Amino acid sequence: METRDNQGQLWEVFIQSKPGQAFKHAGSVHAYDKNMAIENARDTYTRRGEGTGLWLIPSSEIVAVTENEAEYFFEPADVKIYRHPTFYNVPEGVTNM
Amino acid sequence: MDLKLKYYLQIANNALILSHRLSEYCSRAPFLEEDLANTNVALDLIGIAEATLEQAAILQGKGLSGDDLAYRRPENEFYNTLLVEQPNKDFAYIVVRQFLTDAYHVAFFSELTKSKDPFLSALAYKSIKEVTYHLRRSSEWMVRLGDGTEEAHVKVQTALDSLWKFAKEFFKETDADIFMQNMGLGADLSKVETAWNQKIREIYIMATLKYPPLNDSQVYGGKEGKQSEHLGHILAEMQFLTNKYPDAKW
Numbered sequence: 001m002e003t004r005d006n007q008g009q010l011w012e013v014f015i016q017s018k019p020g021q022a023f024k025h026a027g028s029v030h031a032y033d034k035n036m037a038i039e040n041a042r043d044t045y046t047r048r049g050e051g052t053g054l055w056l057i058p059s060s061e062i063v064a065v066t067e068n069e070a071e072y073f074f075e076p077a078d079v080k081i082y083r084h085p086t087f088y089n090v091p092e093g094v095t096n097m
Numbered sequence: 098m099d100l101k102l103k104y105y106l107q108i109a110n111n112a113l114i115l116s117h118r119l120s121e122y123c124s125r126a127p128f129l130e131e132d133l134a135n136t137n138v139a140l141d142l143i144g145i146a147e148a149t150l151e152q153a154a155i156l157q158g159k160g161l162s163g164d165d166l167a168y169r170r171p172e173n174e175f176y177n178t179l180l181v182e183q184p185n186k187d188f189a190y191i192v193v194r195q196f197l198t199d200a201y202h203v204a205f206f207s208e209l210t211k212s213k214d215p216f217l218s219a220l221a222y223k224s225i226k227e228v229t230y231h232l233r234r235s236s237e238w239m240v241r242l243g244d245g246t247e248e249a250h251v252k253v254q255t256a257l258d259s260l261w262k263f264a265k266e267f268f269k270e271t272d273a274d275i276f277m278q279n280m281g282l283g284a285d286l287s288k289v290e291t292a293w294n295q296k297i298r299e300i301y302i303m304a305t306l307k308y309p310p311l312n313d314s315q316v317y318g319g320k321e322g323k324q325s326e327h328l329g330h331i332l333a334e335m336q337f338l339t340n341k342y343p344d345a346k347w
Contacts, residue, residue, distance in 0.1 A: 039237075
């Protein structure tokens with residue numbers, strides 16, 4: 001029995017639920033190459049009509065903030081509430097804001 | 098037997114039996130994503146089988162259902178090709194069997210869209226989207242394995258050499274094929290074969306496999322109901338519940 005990991009590389013899956021909307025992270029799949037990645041994502045995440053678009057990105061290509069960096073990356077913003085656009089009124093009928 | 102009915106059963110039985118073989122593989126694929134993908138293909142195929150069997154039951158006009166045609170028929174009344182009932186010997190066999198069948202389905206349903214039978218042309222238009230995707234997947238596996246490691250290449254070449262003798266039964270005309278073709282209701286199998294050959298050849302070259310295969314002799318019989326021993330085992334399992342509890346309901 002094969003015991004080493006032979007599932008291929010990890011890819012992150014992003015789905016667009018409707019044309020024009022932003023792609024959202026849905027999860028990840030294993031695959032050996034780009035074609036296989038997008039097919040596996042299709043078969044794993046869009047079987048029930050969830051999407052109209054798919055993006056696949058090798059997980060290893062993602063640049064992320066580490067836990068150690070989080071403190072000085074994000075916490076300074078916590079005390080600057082004046083940066084929130086809460087002083088505007090959103091016109092009626094505007095969606096997707 | 099009604100030739101039109103037989104034609105419907107040929108289509109339905111290929112899809113049903115291949116679907117059953119793929120469902121046997123459920124939970125046994127090399128990894129999760131492949132497992133899901135394979136069972137998706139099985140589900141698409143059972144959709145084709147179900148729609149066609151329901152229509153066949155109506156054609157037959159004996160008050161039977163599509164389920165009756167699947168679960169209450171003996172093996173000599175199944176008209177699938179010998180290829181689709183071949184066992185899941187290893188992953189390479191599954192890929193090769195799928196590829197040969199997918200290439201047939203794409204070529205066949207493309208031709209069947211021209212049918213004057215409204216059900217068959219509608220079935221063809223609907224199915225072609227599904228089987229085109231199946232063919233894309235199985236073609237890529239052929240190339241990935243054939244042009245992959247030495248071990249993968251040997252395995253896929255071995256599976257191909259072993260299954261090739263069943264590959265061309267799709268194009269062996271039965272009386273039903275000839276009748277339907279002459280009436281403008283069935284697909285022109287010589288055109289289907291030409292398109293199939295082209296695809297097979299293209300993928301063989303990309304996959305660095307030997308083309309044409311060294312031994313081109315063919316075995317026929319399935320489309321006439323002369324099945325190999327494998328179908329009996331498949332039906333024993335598939336029809337077990339109906340045989341034991343004939344009128345069982347959910």
